[in-house]
Amino acid sequence: MIDPILPTYNRVNLVFERGEGAWLFTRDGERYLDFTAGIAVNVLGHAHPHLVAALTEQAGKLWHLSNVFRIEGGERLAARLTQATFADTMFFTNSGAEALECAIKMARKYHAANGAPERYRIITFEGAFHGRTLATIAAGGNPKYMEGFGPAMDGFDQVPFGDIEAVKAAIGPRTGAILVEPVQGEGGVRALSWSQLRALRALCDETGLLLILDEVQCGVGRTGKFFAHEWAGITPDIMAVAKGIGGGFPVGACLAKEEAAKGMTAGTHGSTYGGNPLAMSVANAVLDVVLAEGFMEQVQATSARLKQKLAELKDRHPAVIAEIRGEGLLLGLRTHVPNTDLVAAMRAEGMLAPTASENVVRLLPPLNIGDAEIDAAFTRLDAACARLENAMKPEAVKGAAA
Numbered sequence: 001m002i003d004p005i006l007p008t009y010n011r012v013n014l015v016f017e018r019g020e021g022a023w024l025f026t027r028d029g030e031r032y033l034d035f036t037a038g039i040a041v042n043v044l045g046h047a048h049p050h051l052v053a054a055l056t057e058q059a060g061k062l063w064h065l066s067n068v069f070r071i072e073g074g075e076r077l078a079a080r081l082t083q084a085t086f087a088d089t090m091f092f093t094n095s096g097a098e099a100l101e102c103a104i105k106m107a108r109k110y111h112a113a114n115g116a117p118e119r120y121r122i123i124t125f126e127g128a129f130h131g132r133t134l135a136t137i138a139a140g141g142n143p144k145y146m147e148g149f150g151p152a153m154d155g156f157d158q159v160p161f162g163d164i165e166a167v168k169a170a171i172g173p174r175t176g177a178i179l180v181e182p183v184q185g186e187g188g189v190r191a192l193s194w195s196q197l198r199a200l201r202a203l204c205d206e207t208g209l210l211l212i213l214d215e216v217q218c219g220v221g222r223t224g225k226f227f228a229h230e231w232a233g234i235t236p237d238i239m240a241v242a243k244g245i246g247g248g249f250p251v252g253a254c255l256a257k258e259e260a261a262k263g264m265t266a267g268t269h270g271s272t273y274g275g276n277p278l279a280m281s282v283a284n285a286v287l288d289v290v291l292a293e294g295f296m297e298q299v300q301a302t303s304a305r306l307k308q309k310l311a312e313l314k315d316r317h318p319a320v321i322a323e324i325r326g327e328g329l330l331l332g333l334r335t336h337v338p339n340t341d342l343v344a345a346m347r348a349e350g351m352l353a354p355t356a357s358e359n360v361v362r363l364l365p366p367l368n369i370g371d372a373e374i375d376a377a378f379t380r381l382d383a384a385c386a387r388l389e390n391a392m393k394p395e396a397v398k399g400a401a402a
């Protein structure tokens with residue numbers, strides 16, 4: 001008999017009752033160190049007092065309003081985000097995929113407004129993940145996510161990740177934009193080099209393409225800058241944001257420069273829920289914390305400490321850990337064992353983390369963890385690796401150590 005919830009997820013049989021910071025608690029009081037953080041969503045951990053206060057205060061006043069009315073919280077959030085980023089304007093959504101949908105529509109509309117509607121094609125990259133709607137599975141190009149869902153939406157040309165020559169070769173008269181994640185999350189925690197990102201920007205400038213960045217996972221402080229592209233010293237024309245921006249409340253946004261947004265006039269796009277007062281109150285509260293003086297420096301310092309611990313872990317367990325990769329607190333452990341085995345062993349030791357492609361285990365802690373959580377993570381990872389080594393043939397462990 002089918003589960004009353006559509007069985008599209010293989011769910012872990014754990015029921016959490018509450019969370020506090022980087023910790024999740026089951027009903028029988030077991031606690032888990034949460035380095036999944038709702039897949040890079042809970043940037044301030046669980047039940048952050050400032051977010052709880054913002055949400056509960058707004059809940060007593062006004063939850064939802066149609067976008068046919070002015071929404072003060074949204075105006076405030078947009079003003080703050082334009083101030084803190086490259087963007088002049090933005091559209092609020094409820095998810096990352098919707099932010100990407102808006103970005104794709106905006107890029108097409110831009111060229112149409114310039115009298116070149118044939119420039120609707122967008123260059124994307126292998127290993128990309130942009131969401132699960134029909135347009136975003138076509139953009140991501142992962143056959144696993146497309147199979148059986150009919151003809152793929154037209155308009156995406158995929159090239160190997162980071163291959164600038166392949167991008168050049170793929171640009172034709174119908175190309176209108178390049179869409180890329182500065183750091184791929186699902187794709188295996190793979191970062192573009194900042195020089196590659198600069199090369200893509202230069203290529204867009206030369207050929208009149210729009211540069212669309214998907215910072216749904218790597219944005220909002222995850223790499224130690226507010227947005228990852230800041231490391232490269234470039235700006236996109238359009239950027240999709242979600243996950244961390246709501247700190248756990250469903251919020252997304254499509255940010256853009258004025259020029260790129262010029263086709264998106266009244267009536268061209270919409271959302272019933274996007275940017276409603278409840279969502280905006282929480283997103284503004286997230287910004288209160290992440291835009292505060294010193295927050296990004298703190299993330300960078302935390303990242304450096306965690307990376308150092310992970311290097312020690314790799315030295316201690318060469319039969320399990322093959323490589324440490326990633327930026328800021330978007331980190332990955334590529335493993336010699338199946339990544340799902342390490343995730344299961346970590347769970348047995350009281351720590352949660354998601355997998356990614358290329359046999360990687362992702363570590364996506366809340367951005368505000370401290371030394372106690374880093375130490376707890378090391379202890380649990382160390383024990384999980386030891387568990388896996390104990391289950392291996394002794395020669396395999398010794399061989400890797402030699």
Ligand SMILES: *Cc1c(COP(=O)(O)O)cnc(C)c1O
Pocket residue numbers: 094095096097098100129130131132181185186214215216217218242243
């Ligand atoms: C999660 C994610 C998305 C999709 O976001 P949803 O909120 O699940 O629709 C898009 N792009 C990237 C890079 C993501 O990590």
